[in-house]
Amino acid sequence: MSSKASITVLRPREEVERLWRDPHYRTEHIEGAGATVRFVQAPGDRGTEIHVELGQSARAGKLGQAVQKLRGSEPLSKAKDDLRRFKQFVETGEIPRSDAVPEGELLERKFKQRPAQPLTQDELQKVGA
Amino acid sequence: MPFPPRPIDATLHGVTDYTVGTTLLTAFPRLAGISGTESARQIRTAGAFHAGYSTLTDYPLGLVRLIPYKVHLGLDALGALALAATPFVTGQWREGTRRWFPHVALCLFELSSLAMSDPTGAGDFHGDIDAVRRANMEDPHRKIYDGQPAVHPGSVYATAATP
Amino acid sequence: MRATVWSGRNKVQVENVPDPKILNDRDAIVRITSTAICGSDLHLYDGYIPTMKKGDILGHEFMGEVVETGRGVQNLHVGDRVVVPFPIACGSCWSCKHELYSLCENSNPNWGMAEKFFGHATAGLFGYSRLTGGYAGGQAEYARVPYADIGPIKIEDDLADEQVLFLSDIFPTGYMGADMCDIKGGEVIAVFGAGPVGQFAIASAVMLGAERVIAIDRYDYRLQMARNRARATDIINFDENPDVVEQLKELTAGRGPDAVIDAVGMEATHGHGAMFAYDRTKQANRLETDRPFALRDAILACRPGGIVSVIGVYGGLMDKFPSGALMNKGLQLRAGQCHVQKYTKPLYDHIRDGHIDPSFVVTHRLPLGNAPDGYETFKHKQDDCMKVVLKP
Numbered sequence: 001m002s003s004k005a006s007i008t009v010l011r012p013r014e015e016v017e018r019l020w021r022d023p024h025y026r027t028e029h030i031e032g033a034g035a036t037v038r039f040v041q042a043p044g045d046r047g048t049e050i051h052v053e054l055g056q057s058a059r060a061g062k063l064g065q066a067v068q069k070l071r072g073s074e075p076l077s078k079a080k081d082d083l084r085r086f087k088q089f090v091e092t093g094e095i096p097r098s099d100a101v102p103e104g105e106l107l108e109r110k111f112k113q114r115p116a117q118p119l120t121q122d123e124l125q126k127v128g129a
Numbered sequence: 130m131p132f133p134p135r136p137i138d139a140t141l142h143g144v145t146d147y148t149v150g151t152t153l154l155t156a157f158p159r160l161a162g163i164s165g166t167e168s169a170r171q172i173r174t175a176g177a178f179h180a181g182y183s184t185l186t187d188y189p190l191g192l193v194r195l196i197p198y199k200v201h202l203g204l205d206a207l208g209a210l211a212l213a214a215t216p217f218v219t220g221q222w223r224e225g226t227r228r229w230f231p232h233v234a235l236c237l238f239e240l241s242s243l244a245m246s247d248p249t250g251a252g253d254f255h256g257d258i259d260a261v262r263r264a265n266m267e268d269p270h271r272k273i274y275d276g277q278p279a280v281h282p283g284s285v286y287a288t289a290a291t292p
Numbered sequence: 293m294r295a296t297v298w299s300g301r302n303k304v305q306v307e308n309v310p311d312p313k314i315l316n317d318r319d320a321i322v323r324i325t326s327t328a329i330c331g332s333d334l335h336l337y338d339g340y341i342p343t344m345k346k347g348d349i350l351g352h353e354f355m356g357e358v359v360e361t362g363r364g365v366q367n368l369h370v371g372d373r374v375v376v377p378f379p380i381a382c383g384s385c386w387s388c389k390h391e392l393y394s395l396c397e398n399s400n401p402n403w404g405m406a407e408k409f410f411g412h413a414t415a416g417l418f419g420y421s422r423l424t425g426g427y428a429g430g431q432a433e434y435a436r437v438p439y440a441d442i443g444p445i446k447i448e449d450d451l452a453d454e455q456v457l458f459l460s461d462i463f464p465t466g467y468m469g470a471d472m473c474d475i476k477g478g479e480v481i482a483v484f485g486a487g488p489v490g491q492f493a494i495a496s497a498v499m500l501g502a503e504r505v506i507a508i509d510r511y512d513y514r515l516q517m518a519r520n521r522a523r524a525t526d527i528i529n530f531d532e533n534p535d536v537v538e539q540l541k542e543l544t545a546g547r548g549p550d551a552v553i554d555a556v557g558m559e560a561t562h563g564h565g566a567m568f569a570y571d572r573t574k575q576a577n578r579l580e581t582d583r584p585f586a587l588r589d590a591i592l593a594c595r596p597g598g599i600v601s602v603i604g605v606y607g608g609l610m611d612k613f614p615s616g617a618l619m620n621k622g623l624q625l626r627a628g629q630c631h632v633q634k635y636t637k638p639l640y641d642h643i644r645d646g647h648i649d650p651s652f653v654v655t656h657r658l659p660l661g662n663a664p665d666g667y668e669t670f671k672h673k674q675d676d677c678m679k680v681v682l683k684p
Contacts, residue, residue, distance in 0.1 A: 100426020
């Protein structure tokens, strides 16, 4: 099974590398997984590519991976979530929140989404809006 | 929704007609473990007949709109009962459960599907058109037939703001 | 607040739900004054779009007054009158910077889910299932508008709601359909579908200088509106004669139209006979998600070397796509969800200058509470229904 994830961020390479190391933009699952991260300039005006390869320790056998996928803890999916949040944060200054997924994209949310209507007061507090 | 609930509209009923008719003709005998028997032939005939008169029914999936939808539903009911009765009429029911059970099961399936079918058939519309007309603050007829043309030909070039 | 929520196949209800709140700095809250039911809402209503959940608020064509803004919104103030585009676009990603707003890379928090369906995620949309982010829609009293510094357009003229409401979706969509046809003046354009989007595609083709615009539909009242109000030059009613390709050839003396706009999409009805029963049964059994009649005929009818412009909504896969005709006739197939933000300003100018009055499509103006009947009336084309506007 693949252990690579990648994304393109519309910013110059030096800026992306700097922000990657900035604690404000921390990508905790990628760091925790002992992954190799490479930054490559994307062709033309497309920005910077970030390539992540997860370390050996993060991979499980096929059965392990299926279980992890269902529990929402699979390392590769979490790494992908991390990359997307990094891109959204860097390019727009915020994480997109919808009524179905008010915390932004999370693997845990994939099977348990809210209905697409505004949150109640309690839910708002839990989400930290 | 009206009570008892009848969620199967004419189109969905048509879908079931063709799907079930085709299945009865093809896979059902093998699935029920009765291939090659008299029962299989009876059920195949029922399936073919059902699909056949469906194509001649006046509803959204009919090919030649001949038979009124309510008559079609009547044929469905009669056909179901006839199918259930067949093994008892021919006497084959004595040869074992398999010789009558599929017929009766199919009959019950058909009858319950009929109980959930909305017999109005024409367009399966379930809104309140009078309520709409009363509440409507606009006049549809006027908008369609009495209004002036709402657009000027070639006018895109009349402004500098052309994308 | 009250809102129209999805309650299962062929069912919507107006229910009480919480009021929306600011979640991000670039959000704004809009008090809705007018909102409309779209043809693409019918795909949700009919149960063809997956990932819907009971309680989802529908609606993506809305306008109103700004009542609250987040800290990051400088261009809008409380009290501003705005029309909100249906694609949610961040304005900062590569796609947005290239004006491909409905392909925004950052606005869909269900990127992973959407990627599985289409290969890539596309922009978040208001009120259109989890695939497009699961945002609450605008058939309600209030709505939360993300990236409010990018999307909403301020209305500063004394124009009625219905004259500008359609800048949110159907006018730019119809216009983009015509825009993709590369009209330079003098062309023959055929438009499949004379629903609201089709009406605007026809009107836009007329504005762009097409010489003949042919409207194709099965409902006479829609064809009459196309001719009387949208200025279609010819009409084809395929209920009277199902062979549309042949009729288009006749109208163009064998050449075929220079470009064809598909404003129909996945619930095409003009299949007839065996082909319709086949496709319809497959679709109901979910073996095929999209009904291909309009698109097939569009490709077969278009003149060799012409353009087929697809703005009708499709969701999945279709059978029997005429790939041979497409390739051998050298057609260009152009498609897309409308990049509304690209067109709002120029089209607003055209409305202001009196070149078009978009309110012509409105046949029904109902209180929000009548939404369920409004959906049924719109779906079954009863009472000469063309476009339903709801007033919260």
